[in-house]
Amino acid sequence: NAGVTQTPKFQVLKTGQSMTLQCAQDMNHNSMYWYRQDPGMGLRLIYYSASEGTTDKGEVPNGYNVSRLNKREFSLRLESAAPSQTSVYFCASSREANYNEQFFGPGTRLTVL
Amino acid sequence: AQSVTQLGSHVSVSEGALVLLRCNYSSSVPPYLFWYVQYPNQGLQLLLKYTSAATLVKGINGFEAEFKKSETSFHLTKPSAHMSDAAEYFCAVNPGGGAQKLVFGQGTRLTINP
Numbered sequence: 001n002a003g004v005t006q007t008p009k010f011q012v013l014k015t016g017q018s019m020t021l022q023c024a025q026d027m028n029h030n031s032m033y034w035y036r037q038d039p040g041m042g043l044r045l046i047y048y049s050a051s052e053g054t055t056d057k058g059e060v061p062n063g064y065n066v067s068r069l070n071k072r073e074f075s076l077r078l079e080s081a082a083p084s085q086t087s088v089y090f091c092a093s094s095r096e097a098n099y100n101e102q103f104f105g106p107g108t109r110l111t112v113l
Numbered sequence: 114a115q116s117v118t119q120l121g122s123h124v125s126v127s128e129g130a131l132v133l134l135r136c137n138y139s140s141s142v143p144p145y146l147f148w149y150v151q152y153p154n155q156g157l158q159l160l161l162k163y164t165s166a167a168t169l170v171k172g173i174n175g176f177e178a179e180f181k182k183s184e185t186s187f188h189l190t191k192p193s194a195h196m197s198d199a200a201e202y203f204c205a206v207n208p209g210g211g212a213q214k215l216v217f218g219q220g221t222r223l224t225i226n227p
Binding site: 041102105 | 147
């Protein structure tokens, strides 16, 4: 089992460019999440998908879009990147029920110049 | 809104000393609580979780945490620090309800001095 995988690992963009971060999980989880991690702020939820075909906004959704392509894959798109989106992005997945932990990918380090 | 506060963004202890990382939460309903660890340039890994079965929860690598409802706390401890414990630690709360969302604290970076 690979768990949660993310591509790319690193990316540098210029302001205004677009890109898509890819995430896949092989644990047959229904729920998937995208977070951003910034120094001193912990992880903040951008979007989540409770099940295939549904997506909902998290705490910081502005400037992002998501697609739940199928049960395995959940992508995050930046349509017009801004320097404020420089961050480390983590994808996670979990089974249903609030007591279940989330499993995290290795992260994508994004720099927007 | 649910929130998590981790007291101390940096904690430094000597090897072999007690590790104590503090976490307080706000929740109007009994929460589910988690501690995660993040080693440099890696994702988050679950250390332990509280799901109301027992107030003292044991996790991996010798860590444990005690849920204290009266203090709204879930502090993480380890009796004897090891150099390999140097990492960032995150407390998180799932406030319940329909969605399995987590609210994270700001994180505490643990440094171990030889």
